[in-house]
Every structure is written in C-alpha cells, then in structure tokens.
Amino acid sequence: AQSVSQHNHHVILSEAASLELGCNYSYGGTVNLFWYVQYPGQHLQLLLKYFSGDPLVKGIKGFEAEFIKSKFSFNLRKPSVQWSDTAEYFCAVKNYGQNFVFGPGTRLSVLP
Amino acid sequence: DTAVSQTPKYLVTQMGNDKSIKCEQNLGHDTMYWYKQDSKKFLKIMFSYNNKELIINETVPNRFSPKSPDKAHLNLHINSLELGDSAVYFCASSQGAGEFTEAFFGQGTRLTVV
Numbered sequence: 001a002q003s004v005s006q007h008n009h010h011v012i013l014s015e016a017a018s019l020e021l022g023c024n025y026s027y028g029g030t031v032n033l034f035w036y037v038q039y040p041g042q043h044l045q046l047l048l049k050y051f052s053g054d055p056l057v058k059g060i061k062g063f064e065a066e067f068i069k070s071k072f073s074f075n076l077r078k079p080s081v082q083w084s085d086t087a088e089y090f091c092a093v094k095n096y097g098q099n100f101v102f103g104p105g106t107r108l109s110v111l112p
Numbered sequence: 113d114t115a116v117s118q119t120p121k122y123l124v125t126q127m128g129n130d131k132s133i134k135c136e137q138n139l140g141h142d143t144m145y146w147y148k149q150d151s152k153k154f155l156k157i158m159f160s161y162n163n164k165e166l167i168i169n170e171t172v173p174n175r176f177s178p179k180s181p182d183k184a185h186l187n188l189h190i191n192s193l194e195l196g197d198s199a200v201y202f203c204a205s206s207q208g209a210g211e212f213t214e215a216f217f218g219q220g221t222r223l224t225v226v
Binding site for chain 2: 043045051
C-alpha cells in the first residue's frame with residue numbers, strides 16, 4: 001500500500017528565510033502528487049499539484065514543488081517565507097483508482 | 113458558495129451516544145470521502161464512496177457508517193461514541209477516483225466525546 005513520509009515534524013524559520021519541506025512516497029507507477037496547507041483552525045487547501053509534464057510545478061502564494069521520479073520525492077519550496085505561512089503542510093499522493101494518501105504533516109512556524 | 117460543507121462544525125457529546133455529521137458538496141463530484149484527523153494532525157482515510165462502490169478502511173470500527181442519499185451527500189453516522197473518537201472529521205470530494213483529480217475539503221467537524 002502507498003505510504004507518504006515527510007522529513008520534518010516541525011520547522012521553525014524566521015521571516016524571509018527559504019523553505020524546503022521534504023516528501024517521499026513508497027509506491028511508484030503513475031502518481032498524482034499534492035501539497036495541501038492547513039492554517040490554524042481551518043480546513044485543508046490545495047497549494048499545488050502535479051499530474052504530468054514539467055516536474056517543477058508552481059502553486060499559490062509563491063510555493064513551488066519539484067517531482068523527482070527516481071527519488072520518489074516531491075519537495076515543497078518557497079524562497080522567502082512570511083509570518084502568514086505559519087501552518088501545517090501535508091504532502092499527498094494518489095495512485096489511479098486509489099484514495100488520497102496523506103503524509104503525517106509538517107508544522108511550519110515562521111517567527112516575525 | 114461553499115464547495116464542500118459540513119455540519120455541525122463543533123459537536124460535544126457524551127460517551128455512548130449516537131451522532132451524525134452531514135456533508136454536502138455542490139461541485140458535481142462523484143466521489144466523496146471521510147477523513148479523521150487525530151490530535152497529532154495525522155489524516156487517515158475512513159471511507160470513500162462514488163455512488164457505485166463504498167470502500168471502507170478495514171481499521172475503521174463498524175460503529176462508523178457512511179450514508180449517501182445521493183451523490184452530493186455523504187453523511188457519517190457514529191454509534192456508541194467512545195472517548196477515542198474525539199478528533200476532527202473532514203469530508204472531501206473529487207471528480208472520479210482515477211487520475212488528474214484533486215480533493216476538495218470541507219471545514220471539518222471537531223467532535224469531542226466526554
């Protein structure tokens with residue numbers, strides 16, 4: 001069964017620092033990849049998604065992610081974080097005909 | 113208009129009670145899901161349903177049952193509530209169960225069992 005791991009449980013950064021959150025999945029084949037963000041007390045919102053094509057995908061709010069098939073990875077990046085990026089970030093993977101499988105989440109705290 | 117809406121947003125109830133959480137989506141999607149988010153924020157799939165097939169996560173107790181009156185609704189019924197059922201429950205929907213589809217989430221229902 002598909003599983004998703006995220007490298008960091010909690011990341012603390014100062015404003016303007018660069019961000020990279022790691023995500024790896026276990027099962028190959030054709031995958032759809034996602035990053036969702038959950039702001040405190042809110043629901044999950046889609047940041048970006050990869051279905052096919054260019055492995056570097058751009059999402060909302062200046063986020064981007066790179067799909068590296070050989071490494072089963074889909075890392076999230078942002079060159080300069082803001083205090084408002086403080087949230088929980090979830091990587092998710094979907095194989096054809098299967099459910100969305102979420103990683104355990106990475107909590108990002110951005111210090112003003 | 114809210115794409116995926118859940119009611120209630122908060123639910124506090126005593127052990128042993130039976131409760132329901134409602135979910136409706138107006139996106140025209142044909143697949144709906146229920147996820148449980150525990151206190152450590154881990155999201156676990158409970159059910160997926162696409163009006164043809166119900167897929168149940170085998171680890172979900174049979175006290176939990178989904179009910180779908182039509183493809184726009186997937187309600188969650190919970191019998192004999194236990195303390196460990198306290199969590200945030202998210203409903204989601206997507207167009208199909210295949211490829212090239214993303215999940216849209218509701219606002220969540222915070223269930224507290226006392």
